[in-house]
Amino acid sequence: MSIFDDDRPKQPSAHEIGSDLSVLSVDELKNRVALLQGEISRLEQEIAAKTSGRKAAEGLFRF
Template sequence: MAAQDDDIFPARSTGDLPLGGDLSRLSEDELKERIDTLTAEIARVEAALASRGGVRAAADAMFRKKDN
């Protein structure tokens, strides 16, 4: 019985590589996939940050009105 390619060369997930990890073993396609994944994560974090800024501004405005 012949071994399956997946057994010899298991699929890698670029999401498994920690930030600052060794990139030398990743292919060009895997590096591009990692960039796409990280870019999407940056957008998600920026959206969360922006929404918190809106909540903060509303809270600040409410407390300023109360003090006057």
């Protein structure tokens, strides 16, 4: 560990849309892609859960 490590800009732990990607290494970019793919999956699961709940409610209240 160098004494100059503190001078290096800190990378955010989460991805910010529109952030400067030129300062990231290939490994950091791959980690961000994995992070975003995980978040997309989580969002899709929530959409599916809400869609199925709505369909169940609609079926219950149909005459």
